[in-house]
Structures are given as structure tokens and as C-alpha cells.
Amino acid sequence: MKVEMICTGEEVLLGQIVDTNAAWVANALMDIGIEMQHRVTVGDRMQDLVDAFRERSQHADVIIVNGGLGPTTDDMSAAAMATAKGEQLVENKEWISRLEAWYQRSGRQMPESNRKQALLPQSAVMVDNPVGTACGFRVKLNNAWLFFTPGVPFELKQMINEQFIPFIQNELGAKTNTKITKLLTIGQGESALQDQLSTLSLPDGIELGYRSSMPHIDVKIFARGDQAINKLAKVTKVIKANLGDVVVATERATLAEEIHHRLFQSGISLALAESCTGGLLASQLVDFPGSSSYLHHGLVTYSNESKVQLLGVKPQTLDDHGAVSIKTVEEMAEGVRGLLDSDYALATSGIAGPDGGTDEKPVGTVAIALAVKGGGVHSQMLKFPIKKRDIIRGVSAAVAYDMLRRALLGEAVIVDYPSYYRYPK
């Protein structure tokens, strides 16, 4: 089955936003064993859209069209599709009632321009969008089903997962005799991971894929066909053993997700004291509903004054060792843990740059501590081979979570990650 994509919108074409929707869709299809074949990106010009629909529908079996379903005049995917097919736009009664009900529930009048979102090409099959005002739809043109999706990322994702994938699997019989196991890693580069795993001989039908989404790199183990699928669990075990401590979770998108699932309804409480991560640890956990069950409080103590007054870090410690030091993060972790006597506490302090680095502690130097109720404090200072501020913050958060994860499992809290230099204690 040839699956293609047509992305619409000036802002994507003109580079005002990077097209993460396209990458997300390609990945979601890859997860069910389908490779994207071709992608066209066009702006909000009627003729370009019509040309792209006509031209690509001669080559593809299915085309995901993304964007251009909004209420404004530069949203013209439905009109372009009607033109390409030579048919009229017709108001979809079902979607109009849905829109009216949606606005009524929120106590507002529906703007007239939203009626446009229910205008679909005559032969279109409406596709539900339970989380937005733009319905999807699909239309057959030449060889291809064109499947229209909203540009808003969470609406797109829900429609692809709940509508598009079942459609191509059930109605178009896309073969998906593929299974994937995803290992989440930190602390080793993509090429080094690849070199290390290239020494393994894998059974037929098993292939590896890599995806970098800093601070993590996913190692995906694809198994195609029954024989390979039967061997997947065993191969996964071998790969995990081969990679060792850099594997930090299985089937999770992030370490924060792993921590959330380990702490949720566990009765264990967590406190945070963040300097260089600056609220990132807290924010990544609060993203998950129910995080209030374990995350009692977090402090962003960016200034020395706040470290002393809110966390009880000793001024002498800051003078003798500096804010980015093992001693300081240990006092931060113990201080924040003690405030409400939490079970665990994490603390970070580092030089995220671009300024503030020294020869002794260059940009990318981060100290991290884990305090354990009745169990003392574990700490380390790392130097990350990265100079980008947001990535240093992300990697720091990941290592902090990994220390907590290992403590929760009763494993050694501090381990070597090949890409991160650890300062001697």
C-alpha cells in the first residue's frame, strides 16, 4: 500500500513552524509497519492544492492531507478537494448540529465563520473529530483515498490513531503483521548505540530503528511476520542486556512518564528543588493527571538567597563549593525533602549556559542529588557534551528521574552513562 502525505499551510511551507506533524504521522505509520512514500508541502493557494491532489492521487493508494480545515479564508482544503474532483461543497448536517451543540454547551454563540467547517465535498465521508471544531473527511479521487485531517497537533493525533489507522487496517486491509518494542535510552549517542548493536546477529524479519528525541534516543525493534514476532521478546532481552544501564524504560515516551507510572497511587511522596532545570521536573510530572497523588511540592530556587532561605542551604556551602556543586545539591535535596518529610527528593543545580561557564565547571556541568527518607543522599556531578541550554536542562531532568527510578527499583542509584562525563567525587 502506497501511503503519501500532503501538508498544507503557509506557516509550514515558509518555515515559521517546523513540520512536526509530518514527522509524527510518519512515525505513527512506521509503528504499524507502513512506510510513508512521498510528501508534498504546499501553501494556502487554491491552484497548488488542486494540482497536488490531482497529481498525487494518480500515484498513491492513500494520501493523508493535513491542515486547512479551519474556519478562516486561508483554510481551503475542502474547497480545493471539491474543485479537484469537480463537485460541489455541501453542508454536512451532522457536523453543523455537533458544532451548534458544542458552542451551546460552552454558553457561546457559534461564529458564522464556523459554518464553513461543515462544508464538505459532495462525495466526502465525514470523519469524527471529538476534540475540535474541524471535522475530518475522506474522498476517493483516481486511485487514492484522500484523508483530510486537522492541523492542530492533538486533534490530528487523535484522528490518526482512532480513525485513520482503523480505516486503512479494516477497510483497505493494510497488512500490519508487525510488532514493535520500543526501548527508551539516555546517555549514549545514536551512532554509538548503532555500532554496539551492529555486532548482534538478528533473526530474519527483525530490524532495528533509531529515533533521537533529546534527551532520549528510542531504539525500536521491529518484528515483521509471525516467526519474527515470536522471537521479539527474546531478542528484546538480548538487546537490553547488551545495552545495559542506558536502557531506562520500555514502551514509554519519556522518563517522566515512567516515573509517573511508578509513583501514581503508590503512596510514595516526592519533593523537588530545581535550579538549572527551573520547574521542568515539576512541569513534566504535572502533565500527567493524578500527579498530585505523589508530587507534594517543588521549589524553583534559582537565586542563592532562595536556596538559603527556602531550603536551608548553608551560606558557607555556597561560599566554599559554589551553587553548582555536589555539596549544594545534597543540601538542597535534604532541605526540600525535610519541608514536608517526603519520601524522596530530587535536586538539580547546573550551568545551562550560554554564559556562566568556567574552565573548572564549563557550560553543561550539572550537579544532581536524590535524598531518601531515612536513607541519606545520593549525588553526582556530570558534564554533558552539549552546549544548548534547553537540551542541558532536559538531559539534567532525565538523569535526575533515572536516579529516582533506580532507587525505586532498589538498584544502584549512580551508574556510568557512556556519553556523560562524571566528575570524581
Place this chain on the structure above:
Amino acid sequence: MKVEMICTGEEVLLGQIVDTNAAWVANALMDIGIEMQHRVTVGDRMQDLVDAFRERSQHADVIIVNGGLGPTTDDMSAAAMATAKGEQLVENKEWISRLEAWYQRSGRQMPESNRKQALLPQSAVMVDNPVGTACGFRVKLNNAWLFFTPGVPFELKQMINEQFIPFIQNELGAKTNTKITKLLTIGQGESALQDQLSTLSLPDGIELGYRSSMPHIDVKIFARGDQAINKLAKVTKVIKANLGDVVVATERATLAEEIHHRLFQSGISLALAESCTGGLLASQLVDFPGSSSYLHHGLVTYSNESKVQLLGVKPQTLDDHGAVSIKTVEEMAEGVRGLLDSDYALATSGIAGPDGGTDEKPVGTVAIALAVKGGGVHSQMLKFPIKKRDIIRGVSAAVAYDMLRRALLGEAVIVDYPSYYRYPK
């Protein structure tokens, strides 16, 4: 002049990497007033490349081709171009000597596979690459010049800036006559914004574009041609006046960026007490280098216990009014401001869902307060017409920032946003 792009490579097409090269090139062209018209992304398959070159060269004046110039077998841009044009590959003597000299200088033998990088289509004009082993080249096919560039980002950037842009400006006489002003808005939907602005009559050459990136919607004012560019400042003023309080910044990507620039090196200090936003306010500011100059501390007080013990919220207030109430956020803001006597403090508490809503305070209800040193406390409770957790958190952060922004400007702190319902105080 119609400029298009063809991006090559499985890793881009399959979403293993996000195509930042495409966004960068489009932005670089936009900076000189040229709008990218069309983009095709193909994998490493010879026929797909040949088809794309042949098809697009009938529409475009110039096509930037990115990637596929490396030494390995999956790099086939030059061979595909030769096939598309019906000519032979010929070894470029100049590039071979350059490669040999390059390897000699580094004391290494040139690998045989690198010779392939000097094989160009017979009619190609070689384009220098002073920072890599892949030379660029350009070939005329049908209407278009196809301009081949390396996939390595810094090599691409140098070639675009030093070779491509002078080529289209000097040799093809590209006109560069576009300017854009971007307004950042919150609190009004895309369709309502458009309805409101559709009543304005705009001068010729001025067009509006909209981009939703929750919690913000950008309104972009494009001016094309000298006459329109001369009127841009005046039109911008009219549009800002027309939209009123929903415009929160000009030429900024987010409200956090606006706040950062207002506070950076201002001598003004800020403290944060976050419940539903859970570290998001802090994290968005800490993203910017230098935020330590004003962000002294932030507390994520997710539990009632932490609100009482760390911020001094009265247990009676929580009992009488609940954690999500004007009274509670006022005490949170005043409490966190008082800890280190900061100039300003923001506090948030809300029901981000999916659980925890009631009839009186459904999911999407958020109380926000701004405490001002010597100036009391401003507060409001809003109901957002959104049920998604991360968006409720993002919108809450945006409104909190906007209250602070308005206070910094000496304007009324609390205003009506059309899409957000405000509870009577």
C-alpha cells in the same frame, strides 16, 4: 520567481528526524522577501527522485534540492539528476583536486567512495562547498534551475547564504519585496479574530494570515511591494486598535518571551506559586538565558499541605473557599511574594482535569492572582472552554503572564478576553 524545494532522504520522510533544514531554508528566503512555493519530500529511491525533478521543473523557476550528495550508495541525487536530464555523469576535475588536497592536508588517504562525490551531470555547474566533501551543483531542466545542496545543516546554511542567494539575486534578478509584522494574541478564537478583522478594508498588497499555536494565535500582516510596505506600520496600528486587549505582544513567539524581555536586567524581581500550572510558568522563563536576574524563586504547591506550610495559606481559607478560589490564590501570591519580598508574584490554582471538576467549578476553572509589592493583589477566576489538561495549563500560564505584563505597563491588570468566561468576583 517561483522557488521550490525538494528534500531527499528516508530519515526525513519517515519522521526519524524532523526536517529543520526545510524550515531554515524557507526562513532564509523569507528574510530576503521570497516565499517558498512548494516542497516535495522523497525517500532514497531513484525513480521517485527522477519523477520529482522532471515534474517540478515544469512548474518552478528555481528548485533547491537538499541531501543525497554523500559518498554512500543511498546518496543518489546526482545520478537521478543525470537520468532526469538524459545525460552522463562526468567526473569534475576541479572538485577531485579539491578533495585530494583536502585529504592530503589532514594527512589521510582519500577513501575511494569519495570519488563519487565529484561525479556530476554533464551540464552541471559546480558550486563550491568550502566546509565539506560534497560539492553543490546546479543544472537547468525545463523551466527550472535545480540547485543541489548538502544535507549537513551547517554546510547547507553556508551554501545557501554564500552561493544560492547571490545566484538568484544577481543572476536571476530575484525581487525581494515583502515585509511581515506578527501580532501575538490570546483569549479569542481564530475564527472570531478573522470575523472581527474582515470588516477592515486593507490597502492593496496587505494580507492577513493566522496561525494557532495554543495558547496563542498569531495574526500575521504581510506587506508585498513598496507601497504596501510603506503602509505596514499604519495598518498594524489600526489592527491592534481594532483587536484591543487580545493583542499581547508584537514580534514575539510567546508571552513568556515578552515577559522575559520586560524583566531581563530591569532590577524587578518575580516569585511564582504554581498549583495547576505546576512549574510551567517557571520553566518557560528559565528557558531564556539570564532569567536568573529576575526569577528569584518559584514554588510548585500542589498539595493543600504545601500551600499551608510553605506559602502560609490559611487552612480556614481552604476549608471555606476550596483550593481553586480567588481567596486561596490571593493568599498564595501574597505568601510567595513575602518569602523574599519580591516585587511581583503570580499564583495559579485550577482544575486541569480530566477529573476533579464539579458543577460549580468544572474542569477548566482556574484562579489566578498577581501580588504587587506595596500594591495589594489582583485576582480573577476564569473558565476556559477547553478540557485538555496541557492546554488548560498553557492558557492559565498565558493569562498569568498577561496580568503581569499589564501591571508592568501600568495598565488595568484584569481585562475581558472574549473566549474566557470570568466568574463574578
